[in-house]
Amino acid sequence: MAGGNAIRGTRVGAGPMGESERGETASRELVPYYCANGHVNDTWFASGAEIPDTWDCPRCGLLGGRDAQAPPAPLRNEPYKTHLAYVKERRSDADGDAILEEALGRLRASREL
Structure with a gap:
């Protein structure tokens, strides 16, 4: 059995933590990106940050744009040349x-x- 002075059932970082203990979270905004395959990638950015026009889709790797009606066209891959x-x-x-x-x-x- 462990020594008598061990704190049982707790560990560093355990316990209820809220904003009162961590401090306030920075303000941020949710920006959706739409790829040509129909995937929607919701990405969080800090408020006031420069938001890019395109973002890589984490599912298929195509570029996603901010316009749902006209997502960026897939890039054309050049075939291997000998x-x-x-x-x-x-x-x-x-x-x-x-x-x-x-x-x-x-x-x-x-x-x-």
């Missing part, structure tokens, strides 16, 4: 053929030596 796709954006087929011929010419010249 290195070859980026090269084809920079060079035409004619440029590629010219570079290939130049490289093959150097290779053939080095073999003749």
Whole structure:
């Protein structure tokens, strides 16, 4: 059994606490954000704080706006591009053929030596 001087059934922070013990809470306001999937995210902000126009939806990750009738459209994700796709954006087929011929010419010249 524990020592006789232990306070039984209590712990630090236990007990009824209200505003009288903690102090007054800061004033705040509830701001709803609406995403394109129809989710409503109610977010609390301090009164007088700058409220952003958009907020990420915690359910689906899309941007939510403050207008329920016209939520922000989902961002378009660019598909993964391979290195070859980026090269084809920079060079035409004619440029590629010219570079290939130049490289093959150097290779053939080095073999003749």
